[in-house]
Structures are given as C-alpha cells and as structure tokens.
Amino acid sequence: MIIEIGHFALILALLVAAVQSTIPLMGAARREAGMMAVGKTAAITQFVLIALAFATLVHAYVTSDFSVINVVDNSHSDKPLLYKITGVWGNHEGSMVLWVFMLALCGAAVAVFGANLPPPLKARVLAVQGMIGVGFLLFILLTSNPFQRVLPAPADGQGLNPILQDPGLAFHPPFLYLGYVGFSVSFSFAVAALIEGRVDAAWGRWVRPWALFSWCALAIGIAMGSWWAYYTLGWGGWWYWDPVENASFMPWLVGTALIHSAIVVEKRDALKSWTILLAILTFSLSLVGTFLVRSGVLTSVHAFAVDPARGTFILLLLLVVIGGSLTLYAWRAPALKAGGLFAPISREGALVLNNLLLTTGAATVFVGTLYPLFLDAVGGPKLSVGFPFFNRSFVPLMVPMLIAVAVGPLMAWKRGDLGGAMQRLWAALVVVIIGVVGALVVTEGSYVLALLGIGLAAWVAIAALLEWTERVRLFRTTLADSLRRALHLPRSAYGMTIAHIGLAITVAGISASAFETERIEIVAPGHDIAIGGYVLRLNGVGKVQGANFTADDAKIVVTHDGKDVGEMHPERRFFPLQQQTTSETAIRTNFFSDLYVALGDPDGRGGWTLRVYLKPLVPWIWLGAVIMAGGGIVSLSDRRWRVGAATRAKGAHALGIAPGE
Amino acid sequence: MRRLLYLLPLALFLVIAGYFAATLRSGRDPQALPSAMIDKPMPAIDLAALDNGARVTSSSFAGQVVLINFFASWCVPCREEQPLLLRLKTENTVPVIGIAYKDKPQDTQRFLTQLGDPFQRIGLDQEGQLALNFGVYGVPETYVIGKDGRIRYRQISVITPEIWEETILPLIKKLAAS
Numbered sequence: 088m089i090i091e092i093g094h095f096a097l098i099l100a101l102l103v104a105a106v107q108s109t110i111p112l113m114g115a116a117r118r119e120a121g122m123m124a125v126g127k128t129a130a131i132t133q134f135v136l137i138a139l140a141f142a143t144l145v146h147a148y149v150t151s152d153f154s155v156i157n158v159v160d161n162s163h164s165d166k167p168l169l170y171k172i173t174g175v176w177g178n179h180e181g182s183m184v185l186w187v188f189m190l191a192l193c194g195a196a197v198a199v200f201g202a203n204l205p206p207p208l209k210a211r212v213l214a215v216q217g218m219i220g221v222g223f224l225l226f227i228l229l230t231s232n233p234f235q236r237v238l239p240a241p242a243d244g245q246g247l248n249p250i251l252q253d254p255g256l257a258f259h260p261p262f263l264y265l266g267y268v269g270f271s272v273s274f275s276f277a278v279a280a281l282i283e284g285r286v287d288a289a290w291g292r293w294v295r296p297w298a299l300f301s302w303c304a305l306a307i308g309i310a311m312g313s314w315w316a317y318y319t320l321g322w323g324g325w326w327y328w329d330p331v332e333n334a335s336f337m338p339w340l341v342g343t344a345l346i347h348s349a350i351v352v353e354k355r356d357a358l359k360s361w362t363i364l365l366a367i368l369t370f371s372l373s374l375v376g377t378f379l380v381r382s383g384v385l386t387s388v389h390a391f392a393v394d395p396a397r398g399t400f401i402l403l404l405l406l407v408v409i410g411g412s413l414t415l416y417a418w419r420a421p422a423l424k425a426g427g428l429f430a431p432i433s434r435e436g437a438l439v440l441n442n443l444l445l446t447t448g449a450a451t452v453f454v455g456t457l458y459p460l461f462l463d464a465v466g467g468p469k470l471s472v473g474f475p476f477f478n479r480s481f482v483p484l485m486v487p488m489l490i491a492v493a494v495g496p497l498m499a500w501k502r503g504d505l506g507g508a509m510q511r512l513w514a515a516l517v518v519v520i521i522g523v524v525g526a527l528v529v530t531e532g533s534y535v536l537a538l539l540g541i542g543l544a545a546w547v548a549i550a551a552l553l554e555w556t557e558r559v560r561l562f563r564t565t566l567a568d569s570l571r572r573a574l575h576l577p578r579s580a581y582g583m584t585i586a587h588i589g590l591a592i593t594v595a596g597i598s599a600s601a602f603e604t605e606r607i608e609i610v611a612p613g614h615d616i617a618i619g620g621y622v623l624r625l626n627g628v629g630k631v632q633g634a635n636f637t638a639d640d641a642k643i644v645v646t647h648d649g650k651d652v653g654e655m656h657p658e659r660r661f662f663p664l665q666q667q668t669t670s671e672t673a674i675r676t677n678f679f680s681d682l683y684v685a686l687g688d689p690d691g692r693g694g695w696t697l698r699v700y701l702k703p704l705v706p707w708i709w710l711g712a713v714i715m716a717g718g719g720i721v722s723l724s725d726r727r728w729r730v731g732a733a734t735r736a737k738g739a740h741a742l743g744i745a746p747g748e
Numbered sequence: 749m750r751r752l753l754y755l756l757p758l759a760l761f762l763v764i765a766g767y768f769a770a771t772l773r774s775g776r777d778p779q780a781l782p783s784a785m786i787d788k789p790m791p792a793i794d795l796a797a798l799d800n801g802a803r804v805t806s807s808s809f810a811g812q813v814v815l816i817n818f819f820a821s822w823c824v825p826c827r828e829e830q831p832l833l834l835r836l837k838t839e840n841t842v843p844v845i846g847i848a849y850k851d852k853p854q855d856t857q858r859f860l861t862q863l864g865d866p867f868q869r870i871g872l873d874q875e876g877q878l879a880l881n882f883g884v885y886g887v888p889e890t891y892v893i894g895k896d897g898r899i900r901y902r903q904i905s906v907i908t909p910e911i912w913e914e915t916i917l918p919l920i921k922k923l924a925a926s
Binding site: 320322324327360364367368371402405406409410413414416417420421457474475605606607688696 | 750751754755757758761762764765767768769822824827831850862863
C-alpha cells in the first residue's frame with residue numbers, strides 16, 4: 088500500500104510540474120501576478136510530493152519489502168541498515184528518484200528564498216525548473232519505475248553490489264547529484280534571461296551563489312569518488328580517466344569557468360552572453376554526465392544496466408533540453424546588450440583567459456572520452472585513449488591556467504597593469520624558481536615534471552597569500568589598520584584566497600605522486616617488508632565474520648626507525664551472496680604522506696601477497712578539494728548574497744571598502 | 749556573421765547528438781565489442797625487445813599457439829591478471845608474448861620487477877602502432893593466436909579465472925590438438 092502511495096505521489100508530481108512549467112510562463116508574458124504566483128505554490132507542492140515518493144521508497148528498503156522488484160534486485164535482509172538506505176540510490180531507478188528529489192528541492196528553494204527576485208524572472212525560472220522536472224518524471228514513470236511490484240514476493244533479495252557497500256561510495260552519489268542538479272538553477276536562470284532578453288548585474292548576483300553551491304557539492308562529490316577509488320580498489324590509484332569520472336569532471340571544469348565569469352557579469356556587466364552559454368553548457372554536461380552512462384552509448388565500469396528504450400528516451404530528453412536551450416541561445420543571445428568594455432590586460436581579461444583554458448580543458452576531456460567511440464561508430468580504426476592522452480593534452484593546458492591564477496587577482500578591473508602585478512609577485516617568482524632549480528639539482532633532474540608541478544602549486548599559494556597581504560596593506564600601514572582591513576574584507580575575498588590555496592594544495596598532492604614508492608611482495612607470517620624507513624611485520628592472517636561477508640584480516644605491526652607506530656589491518660572481504668571479493672586497504676596517514684597496505688592473494692604455502700605503498704602528499708589531493716569547496720562556502724556566506732544585500736552593500740561603499748572579489 | 753557564431757554551439761551539439769543516435773540505432777551492445785579481426789591472420793609483429801635482444805617478430809613464434817597480451821605499467825587492471833599469466837609461465841601452459849603498450853621501457857621494467865615477468869618475450873609498442881593494427885580497444889587485451897597465425901579469440905579487459913577455465917583454456921587445447 089505504502090509503495091503505491093509513493094507511485095501515486097510521483098504521478099501527481101508530474102502533473103504539478105506540468106502546471107509549474109506553463110502557467111507561470113504565461114503569467115510572466117501577460118504580467119499577471121496571480122498566474123506568476125502559481126510557480127511558487129507548484130514548486131513547493133512538487134517538492135513535497137517527490138519527497139513523499141522518495142520516503143516510501145526508502146521505507147520499502149528499510150523494511151525489506153521484497154514485493155517491490157527494485158528492492159529485490161538491490162537489497163537483502165542481512166544488509167546493515169546504512170546500506171539498506173544507501174541502496175536506494177545504488178541502482179538506476181532509485182538514483183533517478185533521488186535526482187528528481189534534489190531537482191524539486193532546488194526549485195522549492197528558489198521559490199522560498201527568491202522573495203526579492205523580480206516576479207516575472209522568478210516565474211520564468213520556476214517554469215524552466217518545472218519543464219526539467221516534467222522530462223525526468225516522465226522518464227522515471229515510463230522507463231524506470233522503481234515502484235513496480237513482483238508477485239509472488241521472493242523470500243529474500245539479491246543484495247547490493249559489495250563494492251557499493253562502503254560509506255565513501257554510499258554518500259558519493261548524493262553530493263554528485265546535488266552538484267549536477269544544482270546547476271539546473273543557473274541553467275533555468277540563463278533560459279529565463281534569454282526569454283526576457285535581459286541580463287543585468289542583479290542576474291549575475293542571483294546566479295553566482297547557485298553555481299557556487301553546486302560547484303562546491305560537485306567538488307566534494309568528485310573528491311569522495313576519487314578517495315573511494317583510492318582506498319577501495321587496492322592499487323593506490325585515485326583517478327583513472329574513466330568515462331564516468333570524466334563525466335563528473337567536465338561539468339565541474341565548465342562550472343569553475345561559470346563561477347568566474349559570473350563575477351564579471353555582476354561587477355562589470357560584461358561577458359553576458361558567454362556566461363549564459365556557460366550556464367547552459369554546465370547543466371548540459373551534468374545531464375550528459377548523469378545519463379550518458381545509462382543510455383548504452385558509453386561503456387564504463389560504473390555503467391548501470393543498459394536498456395535501449397531508456398537510451399532513446401534519454402537522447403530525446405537531451406535533445407529537447409540542450410538543443411532547445413541552445414536554439415533559444417542562438418536566437419536571443421545576439422540581442423543581449425553588451426556591457427562594460429575592458430582592455431585585454433585586466434581582471435576581466437584574466438578571467439576570460441581562465442575561462443578559455445578551463446573550457447578547452449573540458450573539451451579535451453570530452454574528446455578523450457568520446458573520440459574512441461566516435462571513430463568506432465564511423466568504422467574508423469579503433470584507438471585507445473588512456474592516461475597518455477589526458478596527460479599530454481589536459482595537463483599542459485592546466486600549466487598556463489595555474490600561472491594565470493596567481494596573476495589575475497592582482498590585476499585591476501577594466502585596465503590592469505601586468506608589470507605592476509608582476510612587481511608584487513617577483514618575490515614569489517624568485518622563491519619558486521630557486522626552490523625548483525635547487526630541488527632539480529639535488530634530485531639530479533629525475534623528477535622534472537613533479538617538481539615543476541610543486542613549483543606551480545607553491546606559486547599559486549604564495550600569490551594567493553600575497554594578494555591578501557596586498558588587500559590588508561600588511562606592513563605598509565599600522566598593524567591595527569591592517570587588522571581592521573582584514574576584518575572588513577568581504578567573505579567572498581576570503582573565499583577566493585581559500586579556494587586558490589586549496590587548488591594549490593591539490594596540485595601539490597597530484598604532482599607529488601611521482602615520488603611514491605611501492606613494494607609488492609609475497610610475505611609469510613613473521614616476515615618483514617620494508618619501505619622508506621617503515622618496517623611492516625606480518626603477524627598473521629585471521630578470519631573475521633562480518634554481517635554479510637567473511638574476511639581475511641591481516642595483522643601487521645608497523646615500526647618506523649625501530650619505534651612502534653601501531654597496527655594495520657588490511658582485509659579481503661568475500662561476499663558469498665554475490666561470490667565477490669573486495670579489498671579493504673589499511674591506510675596510516677599523517678597528512679604529509681600515506682602508508683598504504685592492501686592484502687592480496689595467498690600463495691597457497693602460507694604466504695600472502697602484500698602491496699605496500701608510501702605516498703607522499705597524497706592526502707593533499709582531497710584535502711585541497713575540501714578546502715576549495717570550503718572557500719566556496721565562505722564566499723557563499725558573503726553578506727551581499729543575503730536578502731536585502733543591496734542596501735547594506737551601499738553602506739560598505741560609504742566606509743570606503745571596495746566590494747572585493 | 750555574428751549570428752552564425754551564436755549558432756555554433758547548437759550545430760556542435762546536433763552533430764554530437766546525431767552520433768549518439770547513430771550509436772543507439774546501430775543496436776550494438778556496448779559491452780560486446782566488435783571483433784572484426786577474428787579468424788583473420790594476425791598483423792605482422794616487428795618490435796624492439798625490452799631486453800634489447802633480437803627483435804620480437806611474428807615469425808619467431810610461427811607454428812605455435814600463443815597468447816599476445818597488450819599491457820602497460822600505467823594500467824591498473826593489468827596488475828590483476830598478472831598472477832594468472834605468471835601461473836601459465838610456471839606451469840608451461842602456453843607461451844605469452846607481452847606487448848608493452850604506450851609505455852616507457854624503464855616503467856615496463858619496473859612493473860615486471862615488482863609483479864614478476866610472465867612473458868616469453870616482450871615487444872615495445874611505444875607509439876601504439878601495433879595495437880592499432882590489432883584493433884586494441886584498451887589495455888589489458890589478449891589475443892589467442894592459432895598455429896596458422898590467425899587470431900582465434902580476443903579477450904578485452906582482464907582474463908578472469910572463469911574466462912580462463914571456461915573459454916580460453918579449452919580453446920588453446922583445441923588449437924594445440926589440431
């Protein structure tokens with residue numbers, strides 16, 4: 088009964104979404120306040136209905152209702168409660184419900200918090216959100232219904248893929264979807280602006296927090312996925328350029344471009360049609376990211392079950408959403424009034440450069456992901472694109488980007504002074520060059536690229552700090568004055584500094600992976616394996632019984648320079664239901680390096696394969712991503728995003744503090 | 749002219765969408781990759797050897813059943829099938845010719861030192877030209893070559909113990925007996 092309520096709620100949500108996508112739009116065209124107000128009610132109702140549907144599905148999973156096919160296929164009564172819940176989105180149908188749930192949540196958030204939006208803009212934004220909702224609710228109800236019953240109900244379920252039974256992967260999709268779906272709001276704003284034919288600074292002020300929020304969620308989602316791959320797959324790798332990874336990385340790259348170009352719209356009233364295009368592209372790539380892997384066009388280790396009917400529907404949906412918005416763009420964007428002019432060497436110019444490099448980077452990833460299949464489709468030779476392609480195409484694009492990241496914030500709007508900016512950065516340049524050259528001499532030139540990468544990271548970090556000292560006039564005025572300036576600096580300025588330092592930390596972590604050492608050996612109990620000053624003694628391998636698995640649990644005593652450091656317990660888990668083995672690695676981290684141990688196969692004579700890695704700075708990769716997202720959140724807390732910000736911002740001007748970025 | 753520029757994103761998107769549609773309509777199962785090379789003579793091999801010895805050529809193992817395994821040190825799944833390949837060597841089941849795909853020789857050497865060397869000979873395909881001739885989709889990929897030098901089977905991705913026991917081993921036995 089409960090599950091039917093969920094199904095019914097989802098059908099009702101579709102009808103409400105249909106209302107939401109038409110009535111407010113007509114109201115906005117006729118300037119009728121009553122019809123425009125329908126948008127708010129409909130968005131909130133749609134959210135409540137989808138939340139109800141999602142809750143019934145969660146209920147079916149928690150109570151192990153095996154009369155529902157979706158639960159049978161993806162759950163099992165022995166599964167821990169956490170994975171019963173996360174199993175809801177560990178499959179195609181359930182993850183789609185989570186997706187529309189978040190979509191409706193975003194729509195409702197615009198409806199509730201958008202009180203100070205001009206009513207026609209708000210009505211149109213909500214209408215576009217409603218249209219997206221209609222498309223995806225139809226998709227769920229017609230091709231991917233999670234509420235289907237099965238009779239007679241089987242005694243137990245088939246269980247969730249053991250790989251998905253992991254806290255990291257359990258929470259990776261919600262963040263990723265929050266990021267993907269959050270970009271729907273900037274998309275809706277872009278489409279609404281195209282319909283209105285007007286983009287102004289207020290529009291930029293509205294789009295940017297949404298893009299920023301989605302960008303943060305996506306950054307966290309990607310970092311979680313990468314971290315999960317790192318500690319689960321047992322080979323110490325953290326990025327594989329897999330199509331699904333690339334699919335989440337592309338909207339993040341274009342989204343990064345978007346949050347930067349939206350600044351230009353807000354501050355300088357320029358780059359409008361470009362920002363609109365970026366908003367459309369970011370969400371389009373999010374859609375491609377969510378759906379391409381479900382459509383049967385691409386193969387991936389992450390792929391959900393393939394179904395041609397779904398593929399056709401997805402393709403039509405993409406055609407309508409992306410094709411429709413791009414048509415609207417081609418039609419209306421040329422009419423947008425161009426805003427403030429600027430010289431090539433200026434803050435705007437630097438942001439344009441950043442945009443170009445980021446979008447080109449996203450384009451290379453796109454080509455690398457689809458080109459092999461494209462050639463295959465036209466009957467050409469089959470090519471393999473892996474690390475070599477991405478390392479040679481994507482990485483070199485990021486080098487000028489990192490150089491520019493340091494310089495851009497020091498330039499003035501409209502007309503910057505490159506010489507002046509470099510003058511303020513010369514200390515950083517000298518420090519970095521001496522450091523890199525010194526390290527090259529010490530290592531006899533064997534880690535050129537890694538050291539260059541770390542040098543670039545240091546360059547970005549030092550420049551970010553210098554820019555901050557510049558703003559607070561440290562040492563150039565009294566300390567009290569600097570402190571006063573530091574306290575009054577807008578949060579968005581701090582957000583930028585923090586995010587850029589986070590980027591530097593991630594780049595350093597990635598570059599330092601060249602310094603890792605690994606040992607892969609067969610070790611008998613009582614024997615040692617030594618790596619970089621650590622000695623690991625295998626004391627033995629025992630059996631452990633888990634809730635729905637049995638595990639070989641290795642007990643390894645670690646000493647460093649003779650001092651006891653502690654014990655490590657890498658495991659190999661065997662899930663009898665799925666006949667599948669997963670590895671649980673053991674990782675000791677001190678934030679500067681990871682000692683990473685994975686337990687491999689037994690050799691049959693009492694020995695076990697142990698894979699031991701010493702990975703300097705690897706935790707920085709994710710730490711940096713979290714700091715980047717943190718910078719985004721600090722920027723989001725900036726007072727000017729909040730209700731009534733405009734009036735208070737005027738007060739800040741009177742105090743003589745530039746609204747910063 | 750300026751208007752055309754604004755049409756560019758749409759035009760690009762339509763091209764990509766057209767390609768997606770073509771892929772979908774072709775009805776091919778993306779999991780089952782086409783194997784146009786099956787039963788065709790294998791492309792000629794002539795590669796520099798990792799050990800700097802004589803070149804690795806197809807004539808050097810003509811008349812034998814062999815496995816040709818494309819691998820790379822940067823390829824994570826390759827490590828997974830290494831134990832199985834090592835077993836083939838110790839049990840002397842079938843010679844395996846390794847082709848180091850788009851990899852630096854020193855990286856390949858490091859990979860083999862760490863994980864063991866299951867190969868009879870190792871050819872260096874640094875440019876990926878041979879892989880192109882074979883139609884390699886990605887590494888690891890393994891081809892079973894009959895005594896007549898024709899490709900009889902193509903294994904995309906890792907050879908799992910099941911695939912080995914159920915498909916490849918019986919095929920090798922059959923090919924060796926013929």
